Amino acid sequence: MAIGDIAGLKLGPATRDAFGEALVELGGRKPEIVVVDADLANSTMASKFQTAYPDRFIEVGIAESNMVGVAAGLATCGKEAWATSFSVFLLANAYDQIRVSVAYPKLNVKLCGSHSGISIGPDGPSQMGIEDIALACALPGFTVIVPCDAEQTKAAVQAASALDGPVFIRTGRSKTPVIYANGNSFTLGKANTIREGKDITLIACGLTVALALDAAKLLADQGIEARVLDMATVKPLDEEAVAKAAKETKGIVVIEEHLLDGGLGSRVAMAAAKTSPAPMAFVAVDNTFAESGLPEDVLKKYGFTPENVVTAAKSVLSR
């Protein structure tokens, strides 16, 4: 059983594919857009932009630090520079460059990290960005977006482009269940309530939004009504939606394909603690690297199953 099956979701394109398409659309509209790549364009799907606008595509080779610096230099000259790589290589390898050359001067550089999370599967933990959300959120002034499907990715890319400042967008490798069939998929800084419920709130971003919907269905079968929030903007966080969830339901479960440390769960817990403390549980990668395997096997082993989310929800309700 794949993620999204229980909720009856159709499989759609990978968010990385949607990202590539969105870049092309953007490039046609905005001549100031330049894409910088470090030998992974055919994985991040920046290659679609490369094909459409070769003159505005810069290949720097396997050199993420230089890539980020080049993007920063382009931005000081009025370009909207998009730099792409696997999220772990971008955030972990070029972190100081992102910090000093981009975040500190608040430059208009957009970063897209693909192959996030453990669902990339067989390539193993060296390629899995599982700390990228924490790293990106720790950068002052950064906007951090984790879209859950193709439609939302396109909307997020447009929103990021409309913003004058640094943004990190996280995409995934595999085909993704369709959450948004059409329109209204993304408002920067706002959570989308994609299922109403009075008993408990499930908050997710990226691939785990579909997982939350699966779990919500199983909970409903047991008479528990779960609200599901798609928290696509992880920073700045929709604290109002968190407070509302904490007040109106009996607790919160955060599900993210990321380390427990410093990810969406930490941010939601912080937000709740400030105004409306609530019982919480977290489904995330807990203080470990994952391992190679088929995506469904890896996800299962590290707890990304509807049943595990249901267990987490019940533990919250029992408190």
Added chain:
Amino acid sequence: MTETQARADIPALKETARLLRKDIIEMTTKAGSGHPSSSMSAAEVVAGLYFGGILRHNPAEPKWPDRDRFVLSKGHACPVLYAALANTGYFPLEWMDHLREIDAPLEGHPNYLRVPGAEASTGSLGQGLSIGVGMAMAGHMDNKDYKVYVMTGDGEIEEGQIWEAAASAAKFYLPNIVWIIDRNGFQQTGSTKDVMPMDPLAEKATAFGWHVREINGQDMAEVMDALEEAKSYHEGPYCLICNTKKGAGVSFVEGNFHYHGKALTVEETHRALLELGWTAEAAKYAKG
């Protein structure tokens, strides 16, 4: 719009370098910290760039799109940059009295958002050449004829990113980037030869695809000759290795790495300014 300033003659530029050294020493002494010696080794080159008619720029309009760019990648040497920017009119001279003070714009390392004329936020070594490559690429895309000058230290080039950037400038055959290496021979904990030898440096830069020229970076005439050559060179990236002395201009600081990241004492400031011929200014730091 101000175009290239008229070229100053060599004696006048030597005077400018002497002025920059005075400002460097005074501002770091007032701050009680900073990197005077790393700034002083670069005084002739910076004087040549800003006062010798090399940079096409307009202090009244720091963001003029057609300006030449100077990126100080060795950001700790910002006193020399601040002195040049203040004396060319980017901001009031008085700003130098408040180096490193809270609420004042001249921070310990250049802040792109607060210092008019600072082309990048630097201070984590190794990043400036990549930024310069991005600027040069943007100029190429926009059919602009500005030139980008990036100054790194010689210790700084131990950072791998420098060589990533060097390779990329060569790949794109950038005719509008000049990499100036202020080779003063020292880094924080000792001589570059002891900490991490990068020799033969000229051969390395050549092998990475740069046209390389090596000069005495303290000789104003040689500096001007090389900067003018670099300015008119359009056959690809140009690398200027400037052999300099850390703390150049003040005998007891010259070549003494113990002055890295340390301001002179009041008494040392007195002696240094006397040595540089700033007698009246030196008197302010005399005992009693």
